[in-house]
Amino acid sequence: MRLSIEMQANIYNRGTSRLRDGKMMWHLLTDMDNQFVRTIDVFPPAKVTEKAEGNMMAIIKIPEINPGESFSPSVVLRIDTTTRDWLLEPQMIPQDIMNQARGMYCSMQKYWEIQDTEIQELSQRIAERTGNDESYCRLAYQTVRKQIKLKTHLDERKGASRAIREKEGDCDEHADLFIALARTADIPARRIVGHIYRAEKDPEPHAWAEVFLENRGWLPVDPALGNFGFMNEVYFSRIREGLVSERPTISLKWSGIASMSPKIEEEVRMNVVTNGSN
Numbered sequence: 650m651r652l653s654i655e656m657q658a659n660i661y662n663r664g665t666s667r668l669r670d671g672k673m674m675w676h677l678l679t680d681m682d683n684q685f686v687r688t689i690d691v692f693p694p695a696k697v698t699e700k701a702e703g704n705m706m707a708i709i710k711i712p713e714i715n716p717g718e719s720f721s722p723s724v725v726l727r728i729d730t731t732t733r734d735w736l737l738e739p740q741m742i743p744q745d746i747m748n749q750a751r752g753m754y755c756s757m758q759k760y761w762e763i764q765d766t767e768i769q770e771l772s773q774r775i776a777e778r779t780g781n782d783e784s785y786c787r788l789a790y791q792t793v794r795k796q797i798k799l800k801t802h803l804d805e806r807k808g809a810s811r812a813i814r815e816k817e818g819d820c821d822e823h824a825d826l827f828i829a830l831a832r833t834a835d836i837p838a839r840r841i842v843g844h845i846y847r848a849e850k851d852p853e854p855h856a857w858a859e860v861f862l863e864n865r866g867w868l869p870v871d872p873a874l875g876n877f878g879f880m881n882e883v884y885f886s887r888i889r890e891g892l893v894s895e896r897p898t899i900s901l902k903w904s905g906i907a908s909m910s911p912k913i914e915e916e917v918r919m920n921v922v923t924n925g926s927n
Contacts, residue, residue: 650882651687651922652846654726656915658899662714664909671711671903676896677724679704679841681869681886682735687727695722702839702889704896711903714911727922730885735868736878742863750861754837758894760808761829767813768826772833782836783862786870786877789830793823793872802854806895820873824858827872837861839891841869842898844917846883852919855884859891885919 658675662668677689680703689697695709709722757763775792779785798817807815809829812822824840831838838860844852857871868878888896899913 650730652726652728652730652885653920653922654724654728654852654885655918656724656726657721658723659719659721659912659914660711660714660901661719661912661914662716662907663912664907665716666905666908667716668711668714668907668911669904671714671720671901673707673709673711673722674900674902675707675709675722675724676888676898677705677707677726678728679843679886679889681841681880681884683731683733683880683882683884684886685729685731687729688725690725692723702891704889711901728885730882732879732881734879735865739864740866742861742866747861747863750837751835754839754861754891755832755835757832760806760825760894761832762808762810763829763833765810765813765829768809768829768833771813772830775830776834782834783865785834786831786836786860786862789827789834790870790872790877793827793830794875797823797826797872799823799873820856820871823872824856827858827860827870831858831860837891839889840894841886841889842896843887844885844919845874846885846919848921852885852917857884859889 691707695707697707700706711720714720775785775788779788796816797812800817800819803819806821807818809826812818812826828838828840838858840856840858842856845855846852859867860870861867869880870877890896
């Protein structure tokens with residue numbers, strides 16, 4: 650499926666002093682084996698560069714913004730997405746690569762509280778019923794789906810520790826608890842933030858996980874929507890979070906001290922490119 654993705658940001662100066670020498674860092678997309686970038690158009694023209702963990706960002710110079718004024722840059726992406734089953738494509742993972750991934754993606758982070766007693770106890774129960782990393786992750790995925798009641802677009806991200814106690818959450822809590830369970834068992838895991846496109850509806854913000862397994866590499870795992878090692882063409886992968894547990898979609902820097910931080914808004918629209926359009 651070929652998607653046209655339009656993003657517009659609004660940076661509003663709600664303070665009493667002028668914002669000067671501003672710079673905006675805007676996450677556009679991350680690399681994923683089932684999506685392929687065709688074009689990236691940024692207005693005003695800006696540098697687009699790859700940052701940590703394969704995240705592509707636009708670095709935009711912000712003009713001076715007087716109090717009460719705003720700045721509204723935009724981006725248009727053209728990407729191709731495909732349906733893919735990673736489980737059909739096994740691969741040999743060298744041991745040094747596996748060890749490197751464990752060193753990078755198994756630590757405790759905010760929202761992934763691997764030292765939490767209840768998370769450790771649940772991890773132990775799963776480990777006792779499984780014999781290797783893949784079977785462990787499959788049962789962890791099933792356990793999260795069974796124990797966490799799916800809510801829709803909560804106002805806050807609770808993290809794994811609250812999710813396991815409150816037994817409810819949206820896609821964030823499903824992904825965070827799965828990641829915490831994987832990392833507790835010394836299995837590399839990280840989070841993906843993006844959107845789900847449903848025709849004729851606004852794209853839905855969404856989060857899921859990736860887990861690194863021997864003979865598999867990185868596999869997508871979506872406990873909220875029920876996909877293990879599989880991703881269809883409606884997923885748009887935007888931000889990868891593993892070395893840190895959260896990356897803001899938009900971050901700003903400017904000179905001086907603002908009396909009040911700028912207000913940041915973003916709108917994302919998607920549509921399918923048809924009729925042979927490029």
